[in-house]
Amino acid sequence: MRSIIETRGLTKVFGSNGTAVHALRGIDLTVTAGEFVALVGPSGSGKSTLMAIIGCLDSPTGGSYALDGTSVEGLSGAALARIRNEKIGFIFQSYNLLPKASIARNVELPLLYAGIGRKERRKRALELLEKVGIPEKANVLPGVLSGGQRQRVAIARALANKPALLLADEPTGALDSKTGEEVLALFKELHKQGNSVVLVTHDPHIASLAERRVELRDGLIVSDVSEKQAA
């Protein structure tokens, strides 16, 4: 199986000597293509830091990390931006849509940064909105959408460049339980279609939906359970 994420002895230290905070103390994690992994742990466990590093938003202090077979150590800011653009689809708790751009433009943005032409962008954006179930909202601004709809737009945007990895940070954290379930169902659907998903959450119920659960505590992986093993 092709591994999407492969980290060895990953460490992250914030601050310097006296006030140093060791957020990660050596993470060895491998995620293969097509897996649905929940990253769980209480706040301060280092899961957000790990997610940032996996998402190439931050670089580790030590250890190695390869994303989809490419080592990301020592890459320039521009190269990392390119990797984020091509390989990773981010989904945030607070959606993070651009409020002044239409839904279609929001979805198009990763395609724009990938250098894809206007007509193709628009076509792909409409397809993606169709896929997440809100094709009729293409030309409205994010402000008029409900939370669930906004998160669907964010998912469509994350899928735009057919990324190797979908990285979701508490994607249902700001939604009521019913819409939350709907969004999670969408994640399961995407997983079924073959997408690799890493979902960061502190909610054990949501984590139970994933086929594999990785639990962090104080910067270390304390448990890594696959459903198949458990069963």
Add this chain to the structure above:
Amino acid sequence: MFSGAFRERLAGSWVEIRENLGRSTLQTLGVILGVASVLGGFSISDSQRRRSDERWMKLGGMDRLNVQPSEAIRDGQPTALQAANLGLRNEDASEGSDLDAKAVSGVMQQKFARARVRSPYADQDRQLTGIGGDYMALNGYAIEKGRAFASEDFENGRPVAILGAEAAATFFPTGDAVGQTVRLGDIPVTIIGTFTEKIFRWRDGQGNQFAWRNRIVAVPSTLVATRMQGDRWQRVDRVAFRIRDLGAMKKFSEGLAAILRGNHRQQEDFRIDDIAARIRKRQSQGDVYNMIFMLSGVLSLIGGGMVNVNIQMATLKERVREVGVKMAIGASGREVFKEFMTEALLLTGLGALAGFAGGIAFSKIITSFLQIKLYMQPSSFAWAFVLAAAFGFLFALYPAWKASRLSPMEALRYE
């Protein structure tokens, strides 16, 4: 660029500007004032300069190159060459105009004499002006009644005369001067025409600066030379060339000096107008004002630019998260930099357009207040725009650079 990224940036910038109209207006204020000040200042000083050019033309002409006789003998006895010298004469005028037929659009000679002028109504001692060539055109005289001198009048020195408005009124107060005869000294001369009255006032209500020009009693210069002074060399008191192009005039005056020296046995017994000084005078006029206006424009551009940087830095705080999101979905620092620069430059461009409107209004008001005609040059617009663009670019660099250097992680977490 090929994916229409620039267009997208432009569209995005436009949305940003439109959504924050108040802030954007504040940001462009410096540009508007700077452009208005440079454009308005330049235009006002151009208008002023043009008016002064027009006055110059009326008062004798920027385009006239005068040659006058001058005393060659400084002290002591004249040398044989000096004594035998012939002075300025008709030949100098014709050879001069042959020198550069393209540049010279007119040439005249002038020769003065004094004589008793007698008509049935008046008897006065007057200066006679012997004229030749394009004297009328070069001095702005026009025929009111009768006719101008014909070439035979000049060639043969015929006894004919044209009177200025004042002279006509003096010698023929009944108003029927044309066709009458006056005596200039002993020579009976026929009046063939009268000149239109010449009027020039610095301001309304002031005296006519050209009153003396209406006193003219004009006869062919050849008449003065042959019949009144018996000069077979046909010497003249002044030769003038009309050369429209001030640039060509400098070269012409140098060539002319060489020819005249040759004709005058290497004696500097003539004086040609100092063209270099004239060009300097014309150019320095207004240059000072242009400098002042440009300085005040630049100062307001700098002041506005600093305000702009402040606003940009403050709004950057609001937009950190947006930058973070863009970076997370794949915008490089370079892309963020370009987006910020596009927005700032679009703002500068719009500000410059508003500044043009301001500058036009500003110079219209001032020139109408000064009662001069507004004259605007494309180069003033270009100057104002280039300055605004340069300063807009310069002051956009820092905020855009700051934005591009944000860490995506910290930007995303920023609240």
